[in-house]
Amino acid sequence: MTAPNTAAGCAAPDQSAPLPAGVDLEKETVITGVLRTTTGEPVGGGYVRLLDSSGEFTAEVVTSPEGLFRFFAAPGQWTLRALSRQGNGDLSLDATRGVNEVGLNVAA
Numbered sequence: 001m002t003a004p005n006t007a008a009g010c011a012a013p014d015q016s017a018p019l020p021a022g023v024d025l026e027k028e029t030v031i032t033g034v035l036r037t038t039t040g041e042p043v044g045g046g047y048v049r050l051l052d053s054s055g056e057f058t059a060e061v062v063t064s065p066e067g068l069f070r071f072f073a074a075p076g077q078w079t080l081r082a083l084s085r086q087g088n089g090d091l092s093l094d095a096t097r098g099v100n101e102v103g104l105n106v107a108a
């Protein structure tokens with residue numbers, strides 16, 4: 001599994017940037033979405049963590065000012081966990097090859 005946008009020890013890529021030209025969506029699994037409050041406002045500067053099927057931490061990114069986040073992962077069961085000043089939230093998903101667009105909300 002590749003996780004080029006982990007925040008551990010280095011700067012994460014711009015989460016609002018287009019997918020890199022070399023990404024083959026027939027082979028890659030991309031999990032992307034927008035972090036929002038329960039009223040629909042985007043949450044910039046929030047942390048979104050990617051947890052594997054056993055709940056183990058895999059990667060973390062900081063959302064863009066528009067609340068955007070993105071992970072490159074393997075197909076399978078994942079949990080997204082959001083942590084922000086506006087609240088926290090979780091979302092489980094079964095990611096497949098290609099782009100998996102999700103909405104993730106936080107609540108106080």
